[in-house]
Amino acid sequence: MSMSQIFHARSIKASCQLFLCDWCGELIDIGDPYESYRWRDDRDIRAVRCHPECLAAMCRTAQQEGGWLDWQTGENERGKSWNEERT
Ligand SMILES: [Zn+2]
Numbered sequence: 001m002s003m004s005q006i007f008h009a010r011s012i013k014a015s016c017q018l019f020l021c022d023w024c025g026e027l028i029d030i031g032d033p034y035e036s037y038r039w040r041d042d043r044d045i046r047a048v049r050c051h052p053e054c055l056a057a058m059c060r061t062a063q064q065e066g067g068w069l070d071w072q073t074g075e076n077e078r079g080k081s082w083n084e085e086r087t
Helices: 052-064 082-086
Strands: 006-012 034-040 045-050
Touching: 034 052, 045 052, 052 082
Parallel strands: none
Antiparallel strands: 006 034, 034 045
């Protein structure tokens, strides 16, 4: 994932339905804030929703990994980048 391919990024102050965070797989509850964005890969446009702290962790991971990330939904730790998870 390149950060330059991200678009329609927005912050939602209070969710009006239940989601699972794409970064950590934990629940985003009704009334909780979350971040959402779309990004384009080779074939598709994908929508991502995650906790605000998970978006921050994702950005830190992208910096640590040189700007590119290939991660699976729910495999990461809430609010933690890959480096932080290992320590
Ligand atoms: Zn999360």
